[in-house]
Amino acid sequence: MRIVVCAKEVLDPDAVNNYALSGGLAIGDDGRTITSSAIPRLMNAYDEQAIEAALRIKEAGADHTVTVVSAGPDPAAILKHAVALGADEIVSIPIEDAGIDYHVVANLLAAYVRSSEGAGLILCGRQASDDDQGVVPALIAESLDMPLISIARAVALSAGGTVRVTRVTPDGNEIVEADCPAVVTISNEFGEPRYPTASMTIRARRTPATVVTMSDLGDVDLAARVTLVEQSVPIVQGNCEVIDGESPSVIARDLVRRLHEDGILS
Amino acid sequence: MTGPVVVCTWAGEGEAAELLTLGRTVSEALGTDLVWLVIGVTADDAAETAKRYGATSIDQIDNNRVAASEPDATVEALSQNCSKRSPRMLLFSQTFNVRLIAPRLGGRLGSPVVMNATGIDAESGKLLRVTASAYGGDTQVVYEIQGDAMPIAALMPSAVEPQKSTAQTSPAVDVFEPDLSGVEERIRVLEPAHAEGPRLEDAQTIVAGGRGLGSPENFRLVEELAEALGGMPAASRPIVDDGWTDPSRQVGLTGKIARPALYIAAGISGASQHMAGCAASKTIVAINSDPDAAIFRYARYGIVGDCLELLPELTRAVQER
Ligand SMILES: Cc1cc2nc3c(=O)[nH]c(=O)nc-3n(C[C@H](O)[C@H](O)[C@H](O)COP(=O)(O)OP(=O)(O)OC[C@H]3O[C@@H](n4cnc5c(N)ncnc54)[C@H](O)[C@@H]3O)c2cc1C
Numbered sequence A: 001m002r003i004v005v006c007a008k009e010v011l012d013p014d015a016v017n018n019y020a021l022s023g024g025l026a027i028g029d030d031g032r033t034i035t036s037s038a039i040p041r042l043m044n045a046y047d048e049q050a051i052e053a054a055l056r057i058k059e060a061g062a063d064h065t066v067t068v069v070s071a072g073p074d075p076a077a078i079l080k081h082a083v084a085l086g087a088d089e090i091v092s093i094p095i096e097d098a099g100i101d102y103h104v105v106a107n108l109l110a111a112y113v114r115s116s117e118g119a120g121l122i123l124c125g126r127q128a129s130d131d132d133q134g135v136v137p138a139l140i141a142e143s144l145d146m147p148l149i150s151i152a153r154a155v156a157l158s159a160g161g162t163v164r165v166t167r168v169t170p171d172g173n174e175i176v177e178a179d180c181p182a183v184v185t186i187s188n189e190f191g192e193p194r195y196p197t198a199s200m201t202i203r204a205r206r207t208p209a210t211v212v213t214m215s216d217l218g219d220v221d222l223a224a225r226v227t228l229v230e231q232s233v234p235i236v237q238g239n240c241e242v243i244d245g246e247s248p249s250v251i252a253r254d255l256v257r258r259l260h261e262d263g264i265l266s
Numbered sequence B: 001m002t003g004p005v006v007v008c009t010w011a012g013e014g015e016a017a018e019l020l021t022l023g024r025t026v027s028e029a030l031g032t033d034l035v036w037l038v039i040g041v042t043a044d045d046a047a048e049t050a051k052r053y054g055a056t057s058i059d060q061i062d063n064n065r066v067a068a069s070e071p072d073a074t075v076e077a078l079s080q081n082c083s084k085r086s087p088r089m090l091l092f093s094q095t096f097n098v099r100l101i102a103p104r105l106g107g108r109l110g111s112p113v114v115m116n117a118t119g120i121d122a123e124s125g126k127l128l129r130v131t132a133s134a135y136g137g138d139t140q141v142v143y144e145i146q147g148d149a150m151p152i153a154a155l156m157p158s159a160v161e162p163q164k165s166t167a168q169t170s171p172a173v174d175v176f177e178p179d180l181s182g183v184e185e186r187i188r189v190l191e192p193a194h195a196e197g198p199r200l201e202d203a204q205t206i207v208a209g210g211r212g213l214g215s216p217e218n219f220r221l222v223e224e225l226a227e228a229l230g231g232m233p234a235a236s237r238p239i240v241d242d243g244w245t246d247p248s249r250q251v252g253l254t255g256k257i258a259r260p261a262l263y264i265a266a267g268i269s270g271a272s273q274h275m276a277g278c279a280a281s282k283t284i285v286a287i288n289s290d291p292d293a294a295i296f297r298y299a300r301y302g303i304v305g306d307c308l309e310l311l312p313e314l315t316r317a318v319q320e321r
């Protein structure tokens, strides 16, 4: 079966977090683009786990191939990383604007699957750590008329062509099944992705990406539905009262007394 | 007259008052009606709530499959309701199921979809603007809605302060019967999730621990204080990932969204992705050895110190009272 994994390049969310907390996150003159140049670009962590999920399915037997596709201004680096992890094929869909409408991205990804050999299983991350939308996989599923199973912590294929998924829900684990083709989104509970080995990294250097252009994709709806027009760092107004005292036990009793006075503890 | 603003909630889930408040602001700005679409059996006081928050009418879908959020049935039922109502905009409150249903419905209808919404800027004759959080709350973005298709937005919990309407309405309940005869669920549930014991989402008191606890054994200190307070223990993601406690205890962007009266955070730095799951708590108490830790910005009370010393003392102080 052909497994297609969708992977997005994002700004390292931990670095963004550090800059935002220190008040140093730079937004460009356009009012919407993060311009702090020291922030590394990397593969969305959930997408790395989606690749891991695909590789584990492949290793579990049968004749599967893993294709990793990315749409973005310059997906070359993360696609090389995908090969180093073990992807068989990498596909780049160049788009100019990093802030492009995620609806258009979904249309492009769906059109790629349709215009290539199709897919028995499409794996995505549960959300991109930059926009946090978690919308693209659902749009791909609707466009290709596939079921969508979200927030997976385990995925397995059966010989009969069904996919079995353990989902993480607020009420605990849920096990579901659907006939392939299907779209599944991977959550962080899936576990750590592997590290590339040295020989795989060398292989990655030699493996070129298939570049897909608009004309390869046929008729794609490129009309923007949402446009990112502003981005800013929200300011958290603190009003913290620091409780101090000569010993932990004095501090503890002081805090408990105040919580009682405030009516929070009864 | 354009179509109404429709706000959709599942009975007993989500924050209807918050969503109705947002929906009313938008519908007033656009000069259109506000319809409250309730899924499942409406509570006795639904009409009262609708009146107080200014809904013009209530649509009710009382269908088991939709009430259970079976995806194919729900997307079909909602799209049928949209054909009937032709809404100007459709709003949800962002629950776990809505995270799946809203974007699929968007795909079905060709709609713009914005999740994690925190506000909507509507003005007649202008493009709608939806404010949403990004980077786990590190940044806030504004999306401008393009095209003519009905936009869908999902509102983050606690993003809007509920506000009653000054003008009272007298909404009538209209039962909407979707035709789901042709819809077979493509996803088969083999083992349903069954919540064991109380849920963090419902807890009134939570004591949460993070990497500052130093080692897995010390999570016990969090559990002991939680027990003394009659509350629940919780955790930040790194210590869940490292197996110090169960994933069901994770609070944050990719974990549980809690809104207790009291949230005690011990050895947690206060990354926005963590705060996304607890910032709505009424009172946050932070215990952290680093006086510059971000958590203190969200806290009502802060203790700068070693949580390994303070947690047992707090347990004792609570037990003594
Ligand atoms: C896409 C994405 C999603 C995420 N989702 C979540 C999520 O759902 N939930 C979540 O929690 N995180 C999430 N994270 C991770 C988040 O960004 C932070 O990395 C994480 O919350 C940090 O956990 P922490 O505060 O326990 O650890 P750290 O950041 O390492 O902080 C430990 C804190 O303990 C303090 N400390 C150390 N020793 C002591 C001591 N003895 N006494 C008192 N204080 C001490 C330190 O000063 C420090 O502030 C996500 C990240 C990403 C990128």
Ligand SMILES: Nc1ncnc2c1ncn2[C@@H]1O[C@H](COP(=O)(O)O)[C@@H](O)[C@H]1O
Pocket: A006, A007, A008, A009, A044, A046, A047, A069, A070, A071, A072, A102, A105, A109, A123, A124, A125, A126, A127, A128, A129, A131, A132, A133, A134, A135, A136, A137
């Ligand atoms: N530009 C992109 N290229 C490839 N995959 C993407 C892209 N954008 C989103 N995805 C996939 O869709 C998932 C959810 O993204 P989002 O809806 O933007 O939060 C990601 O984890 C990826 O698997």
